[in-house]
Amino acid sequence: MIETLRFWAIVVLLGLGVFFTLVSTIGVLRLPDIYSRAHTASQTDTLGAGFALAAVALAFGWQHAAVYTVLLLFFIFITNPTAAHAIARSAAESGVEPLLAEEGDADGSDTEPTAATDGGDADGGETR
Amino acid sequence: MTLESLGLASGVGLEELFLAAATAFVVLAIAMFYRAVAGPTTQDRLLAVNVLGTNTVVILALLAAALDQAWFLDVALIYALLNFLMSIAISKFTVERGGVL
Numbered sequence: 001m002i003e004t005l006r007f008w009a010i011v012v013l014l015g016l017g018v019f020f021t022l023v024s025t026i027g028v029l030r031l032p033d034i035y036s037r038a039h040t041a042s043q044t045d046t047l048g049a050g051f052a053l054a055a056v057a058l059a060f061g062w063q064h065a066a067v068y069t070v071l072l073l074f075f076i077f078i079t080n081p082t083a084a085h086a087i088a089r090s091a092a093e094s095g096v097e098p099l100l101a102e103e104g105d106a107d108g109s110d111t112e113p114t115a116a117t118d119g120g121d122a123d124g125g126e127t128r
Numbered sequence: 129m130t131l132e133s134l135g136l137a138s139g140v141g142l143e144e145l146f147l148a149a150a151t152a153f154v155v156l157a158i159a160m161f162y163r164a165v166a167g168p169t170t171q172d173r174l175l176a177v178n179v180l181g182t183n184t185v186v187i188l189a190l191l192a193a194a195l196d197q198a199w200f201l202d203v204a205l206i207y208a209l210l211n212f213l214m215s216i217a218i219s220k221f222t223v224e225r226g227g228v229l
Contacts, residue, residue: 010142014149021183025156028163028179034171037163041179052149052186056193059142065198069189072205076182079208083178083215090219091171 010055017052020044033099034091042084049076146194150187157183170222174215181211 027040050073057069157180164176185208192200 007142011145014145017186018149018152021153021156021186024179025159028160028176034169034175037172038175041175045179045182049182049186052153053189055149056146056189059146059193060198063198065192065201068198068201068205072185072189072201072208075205075208076185079212080178080182083212083219084175086216086219087171087175087178090174090223091169093223094171096169096171 006058010058013051013055013058017048017050017055020048020051022048024048034096035088035098038084038088038091042081046077046080049073049080143194146190150190150194153183153187153190157187171219174218174222178211178215181207181214185211 024040024044027044028037031037031040053069053073057066060066060069160176160180164173164180167173167176185204188200188204188207192198
C-alpha cells in the first residue's frame with residue numbers, strides 16, 4: 001500500500017518537473033527580452049529542478065544518497081534565482097534596455113497618472 | 129535499494145521512468161542550445177548556459193536514481209557549485225572589464 005503510494009508520488013513529481021522545465025525552455029526560447037527570459041528561467045526552472053530532485057530523493061528512501069539529494073535541492077533552490085538576478089543586473093548595468101522602455105518612459109508615464117487621477121478613487125471603487 | 133520492488137503490474141518499473149525523464153531533460157537541454165548560440169547579448173548566452181547547467185545537474189541526479197550509482201550525486205553537487213560560480217563571475221566581469229577575456 002505505502003509502496004504504491006510512494007510510486008505514484010514519484011511519478012507525479014517527475015511529471016511536474018518535466019512540465020515546469022518544458023515551460024522554462026519555451027519561455028527562454030520564445031520571450032522577447034533578456035529580463036523576461038531571466039524571469040522565467042529563475043522561477044520556472046528552479047521549480048522544475050526542485051520537483052525532479054524531490055522525486056530522486058523520494059526514490060532513494062532512507063539512506064545517505066537522499067541527504068545528498070536534499071542538499072542539492074536546497075543549494076539549487078538558493079543559487080538559481082541568485083544567478084538569474086546577477087545576470088539581469090549585469091544586463092542592466094551594461095546598457096541593455098528593456099523592450100518597452102521608450103514607450104513607457106516617454107508617453108505612457110504622462111498619460112497613465114492623469115487617467116488614474118481622473119478616474120480616481122471614487123469612480124474606480126464604485127463603478128467596477 | 130528497493131527500486132525493483134516498486135513498479136506497475138504492467139512491467140514499467142521505476143528505472144524506466146527515471147530514464148524517460150532524463151531523456152526529456154536532455155531533449156529540453158538541446159533545445160536550450162538555440163538560445164545559447166543565437167542570443168543577441170552576452171547575458172542571453174550566459175542565462176542559457178546557466179539553465180543548461182541546472183538541466184545537467186538534474187540529469188545527473190536522475191541517472192543516479194535510475195542506475196543506482198549514488199556517487200553521481202557528488203558530481204552533480206560539484207557541477208552545481210561550479211555552475212553558480214561561473215554565472216556570478218561572468219556576469220561580474222562583463223560589467224567591470226567588458227568581457228571575460
